[in-house]
Amino acid sequence: VKALVVDDSRAMRTILSRLLRKAGAVDIREAADGCEALACLDGDDLPDLALVDWNMPNMNGLELVGALRRRPEWRRIAIVMVTTENEQSQIVRALAAGAHEYLIKPFEEASLFDKLAILGFPQPATQLA
């Protein structure tokens, strides 16, 4: 699995990247805002999955989701919003804009794996025998 982590907090990017590696992601790119994220998407080597924060400078997460849905070749990227925004109306907006899943911060790490499972991505290998 190739993934893109978009969050203006370096600490959060580090946590999310670590969890994604645990879930088997091999190629993880990080971006601090929507503009940086789009700059990562040049060429054919696209991620399968993007974890996207909402509140970021330059281009916020919702705008990024909209941008990712406009280009046909980017539409196969699965998008999970990972954000402290927790109003029902915001979840509706994110889904309407094209996010596939929504995870409210703070979250237990298993919750992220649950979301990946919903989207059909593999689970971490460390399960009960």
Added chain:
Amino acid sequence: MTVAVEQFEYVRQLVHRRTAILLADDKQYLVDSRLTPIARDLGHGDTNTMISHLRSCRDLALEQRVLEAMTTNETLWFRDRQPFEALRAHVLPDVTRRNGPTRQLRVWSAACSSGQELYSVAMMLDEAFPELHNGWRVELMGTDFCGEMVAKAREGLYSTLEVNRGLPAALMVRYFDREGANWRVKTAIRARVRFEKMNLVEPWPPMPTFDLVFLRNVLIYFDIPTKERVLMAACRQLAPGGYLLLGGAETAVGLCTDLVPVKIGEAVFYRAKGQER
């Protein structure tokens, strides 16, 4: 008896390492309440002594038991995706076709904990089987031996951490209302389920038969004679053509010859002997 800080930390790291589940700092009581029965059962005296034993020698059987005890009550929405996929694609279409003439559907979540399993079924029925709104009598019952869990299930009120666990965002906005920092299952769904207190180990009250019985992640707590007894009783509770679902790590094979495992999609269900087709 309170579990010592360093013993709690050891269990916490063990659980985290092996299951990716992180026990919060305030979950010492959970270690105490879950492990004390095992410590007694195995003659370790108390939980601290048992954890010391676990730390000093790599007792894999004990480690497994500790992990199961610490994780099995984990409640999430649509727990294990495969059984729910199989329910949607095969089991519920089969049951609704069979029951077409009577227009009746009964589901029982035995050991329902705080209700996520039964609410997951209620949401799935509402979303994928709209024909059930046309004059069907649908009974969705959840039972648990813990009165506190039954009360919580009836409330249908969950923290953000709880709704984060496996609930697809689209269902969260469709079937829940924000209530302060929490999320409550919408009245329309809550009105379709009922929760009662019931101990599976004690004699069962008179109940109707069910088309679908969830008996997940509870047998692991029981000794073999109790497993056999509970499985036999669950089998008798199946309506003709009904389905029984156990937890991913549980089996009825070798415990109840009246139940036959049937692979459906990627999941295994059990059906009463002679009713497999």
